[in-house]
Amino acid sequence: MVTGKISATHAFLLGLVLAIAGFITWSATQASTTLNNLVVVAPTAIIIGLLSIGIVAKTLLKPATEPSSSSTDKSSIWSDILLLAGFSAFCFALTNVGFDVATFVFVWVGVLMCGSKGKWQPPLYALVFTVFLVKGFGSLFPYPMTTLVL
């Protein structure tokens, strides 16, 4: 019988969860080993470790299914990752570049990445949306907001 494999994204997720759990546990035990400090961290870390083993074992032992990662799926995953990277850069640029310029650029590029074919509609929409956000949404913020142009 051919058994299953762990996909790259699943392996990455499990590795990330274990790394986060390991680091938080290490950090908490370094800070203090009293019961009050570890009352949630320690049991949670143990359970995460056991669940990881269980999930990996279950995935590896169960019969393999039809391979689903066609080239379309792979390109879709990479497009999602590209949009996520763009979104992360946008989040970073909000306070470092300016809310107005960062939003305008992200919405314009985002509309194109999401499949819009128009030439003038995306930048026009991005402009109107940015002005609406800065003058509308932004005016309700109780905090100062960095802008470059507006």
Place this chain on the structure above:
Amino acid sequence: MIDQFALSQAFTLLFTDLSPWLWVIPGLLIGLIFGSIPGLQISMAMAVFLPVTFGMDFLQAMLFLTAIFTGGAYGGGVTAILMNIPGSSSSIATAFDGYPMARKGQHNEALGLGLCASVVGAFVGYSLLMLLINPLAAFVLKIGPLEMVVVVLWGLTLIATLNDSSMAKGLMAGFLGLMLSQIGMSTTGIMRTTIGNPYLLDGIPVVPAMIGIFAASELLRLRGSSFLVQNEAQRNISFALILKGVGQTFRHPGTLLRGSLIGAVIGAIPGVGSSVANLVSYGEAKRTSKTPEAFGKGAPEGVVAAESANSSSEGGSMTALLALGIPGGAATAVLLAAFSFHNIIGGPSFIRDQTDIVYSIILGNLGQVVLLAFLGLLSLRLLGMVVRVPLAYLVPSVLAMCAWGGYGITGTIAGPLTVAAFAGLGWLMRQNNYPVAATVIGLLLGRMMEGEVVRTLQVSGGRPFEYMMERPIALALFIIMLLVLIGAPALKAFRSRRASHEPN
């Protein structure tokens, strides 16, 4: 239970002239707007508009601020249904079934269900407050850390039932949330995992994390589609279908009533409130449903359970404020500030000496609920238009609003970066069929859980089980929880096994 004379005075105060009602509709609209925009919170709206109440009399100010509260609680549910963005932690469970309904083209029905359940829930919550304010206040005073542990534990048990593919994945997602909640300064003042970053001192900001993991991660996956609702014929905003949804709510009277009662009781507990109430109510609705497998895939019962509980918890949260002068959350803290502006101190003396004002506030809120029903119906046509916007434009726009919302909550770069980090985590989890909702629940309740467990250990001198024997409310809650969690499924399994063995 009701002081008849004070009640008649309350009617006189409210209905002899229209001045107390003048600010109710603006308040409801402000609440709806703030509640339906990710990152703008109800408490923020109430704080922003608090100075406006300086020139009002006390009753007018109370009705205006509570109208924002009522409108905001409902507004959060609308975005949870249409865009999978819970406006606040009290609408998390609304998204579980409301959004799948919207994706199936049942957005009109889901919005109608949400509105009706909210209205009924809020009505039940305030009616109970009216009848039981004194006994509820006495109950709240008896709530200690151990009782809170049991209630939070009840909310956490929902994690086990949220699994898209396997229970192990649901538990893993929930425990990841619990682990992430431990970042930052502990209840006892110990620094953990701050990696020298001052933004992490208070831990991970929950609302930006929730926006990222729920909304932003889903938007990334929607990128390839053309519209939120694929079938063009189903994209219409139909008043008749919204009303059909309103009618559907009453097909689940048990869920509606149970959700309203759970919300009112849990909402009365300071510090727990609507964020736990909607989860407990949803969990109970799923456990007791004849079709639990439909939950998470667009079950109307799920929307009814969540919305009725979060709306009725509003009435519950007013109990502690009016009867004890204790704010149960950020929104009621702003109301307490309005009390002090008008030289009024909440608590037993307020109820004893100014019963007519207390009844006026409660009756005014009941009136607001009726107004919300009309205003909600009118605004749903506008809010529902979101399903007609092409996703190529909707996805980047809502992503941008998510990042802005993160900033609106924290006021620093930490908010948008949290949204981005959790968007990535949520995308990875969704790719591999892990329920992101379980992580949010763990994150939301983990810090609360730790604080209450530590306080219980300190109060009990390290003997929590012996201490429980001295706490009848905690013991009763614990036994009920065990009966509901273990007893009910065991009985169900026993009955089905016996039925399968019986000859036809």
